[in-house]
Amino acid sequence: DQQVKQNSPSLSVQEGRISILNCDYTNSMFDYFLWYKKYPAEGPTFLISISSIKDKNEDGRFTVFLNKSAKHLSLHIVPSQPGDSAVYFCAASAEDYGQNFVFGPGTRLSVLP
Amino acid sequence: NAGVTQTPKFQVLKTGQSMTLQCAQDMNHNSMYWYRQDPGMGLRLIYYSASEGTTDKGEVPNGYNVSRLNKREFSLRLESAAPSQTSVYFCASSQQRYGYTFGSGTRLTVV
Numbered sequence: 001d002q003q004v005k006q007n008s009p010s011l012s013v014q015e016g017r018i019s020i021l022n023c024d025y026t027n028s029m030f031d032y033f034l035w036y037k038k039y040p041a042e043g044p045t046f047l048i049s050i051s052s053i054k055d056k057n058e059d060g061r062f063t064v065f066l067n068k069s070a071k072h073l074s075l076h077i078v079p080s081q082p083g084d085s086a087v088y089f090c091a092a093s094a095e096d097y098g099q100n101f102v103f104g105p106g107t108r109l110s111v112l113p
Numbered sequence: 114n115a116g117v118t119q120t121p122k123f124q125v126l127k128t129g130q131s132m133t134l135q136c137a138q139d140m141n142h143n144s145m146y147w148y149r150q151d152p153g154m155g156l157r158l159i160y161y162s163a164s165e166g167t168t169d170k171g172e173v174p175n176g177y178n179v180s181r182l183n184k185r186e187f188s189l190r191l192e193s194a195a196p197s198q199t200s201v202y203f204c205a206s207s208q209q210r211y212g213y214t215f216g217s218g219t220r221l222t223v224v
Contacts, residue, residue, distance in 0.1 A: 002155075009153070034212050043117070043203055043215030044156070089155060093210060100171070101213070103148075103156040 003027045004092050006104040013111050019077040021107050023090030026071065030092040034101065035064060035075050038087045047088070048075070080111045115139050119204050119216035126194040126223045134189040134219050136204030142214070144207045145187035146171075147179060149200040150218075156203065162187055194223045 005024045013019045023033075031052040036044035050057040050064045050073065057064050063076045077084055087108050091101040117138045126132055138145065143164045148156040158171030162181040176198060178190045187206075191198060201220050205213035 004155075006155075032210060036212075036215075041217070043205075043217045044213075045215070046212045049212060091156075091212075100146075100158060100161060102158075105153050105155040 002105070003030075004090055004102050004104040006088075006090055006107045008107050009105070010108040010110070013080045013109065015082055015111055015113050016079045019075075019080045019084065019109055019111065021075040021077075021088050021090075021109065023073045023075075023104055024071060025073075025092050027092070027094065027102075028071065029094040029096060030102075031095060032093045033064070033066065033073055034091045034093075035062075036089040036091060036103075037084075038089065038106070044089060077109075080109075082111050082113050085109055085111045117204055117206055117214050117216035119202075119219050121219060122217070123220050124222070126191075126221065128195060128223060130194050131190065131192050132194065132221075133191075134202055134204070134221075135186070136188065136216060137186045138204075138206040138214070139185065140206060140208070140214065141184070142206035142208045143184070145181065146205045146207075146213065147177075147187070147189045148203045148205065149173065150203060151200050159189065159202075191221075194221075196223045199223045 035047040038044040066073045087106045090104040093101045120135045146161040147159040160179040165184045204216040207213045
């Protein structure tokens with residue numbers, strides 16, 4: 001059973017609009033979360049993180065929101081740009097897991113010009 | 114700025130053949146990992162090495178072996194390849210619990 005879920009395999013958004021990518025997790029011990037971005041034929045690259053002591057973290061156009069009670073996090077991209085078209089992975093870890101992260105299946109974002 | 118380097122980038126094997134995927138990092142990271150990526154499954158951990166001299170199984174270790182040759186290098190071996198091992202393999206390294214640096218991947222096809 002997947003501990004980290006991304007229930008939307010794909011998402012299409014118009015350039016300039018907001019992209020919202022969602023992630024749900026089942027393990028209440030998870031306390032640190034990451035988003036990775038992956039282009040075809042490349043390795044995933046780190047995008048943004050959030051610790052469970054926060055409910056929001058911003059970095060430029062990217063904001064991650066964490067709702068611990070709902071075991072849900074979301075990544076907002078505003079405004080969306082064609083270069084944001086990629087697969088986005090959500091990942092979670094718990095103190096007991098050391099540095100091991102559990103990844104979701106990914107959401108493919110397409111930003112249309 | 115090499116980061117994490119994986120070789121080869123592509124490989125086609127026949128069922129039953131063996132091969133070793135190589136990974137090296139130049140960031141002086143303690144921990145290294147091997148993941149596989151399959152459609153709809155995300156990234157699944159095969160093996161990891163928390164420090165030089167130690168290795169541990171991840172979520173999907175069957176059919177694989179690893180060697181942490183030194184702090185820089187972490188190799189993944191398929192002793193007898195099977196079609197189910199067709200996948201994209203990623204090596205990663207990390208220093209603290211703040212995320213990984215990934216290599217660019219090895220696309221393996223087993224026929």
